[in-house]
Amino acid sequence: MLKAYKFLEVRSIKIKSFKIFMGCIFLELKYYPVAIFYRHCEQSLLRGC
Numbered sequence: 001m002l003k004a005y006k007f008l009e010v011r012s013i014k015i016k017s018f019k020i021f022m023g024c025i026f027l028e029l030k031y032y033p034v035a036i037f038y039r040h041c042e043q044s045l046l047r048g049c
Contacts, residue, residue, distance in 0.1 A: 028035070
């Protein structure tokens, strides 16, 4: 019984982390150009442009 519960717990954690992972990929695709732009600005500021 405990084994089955543990299995379900692990499975739900896996599904949850998978959903988070997919969400991250979606956000990355959506905001990728923005991220590149910000990274570019950050590097420019660091260089002192």
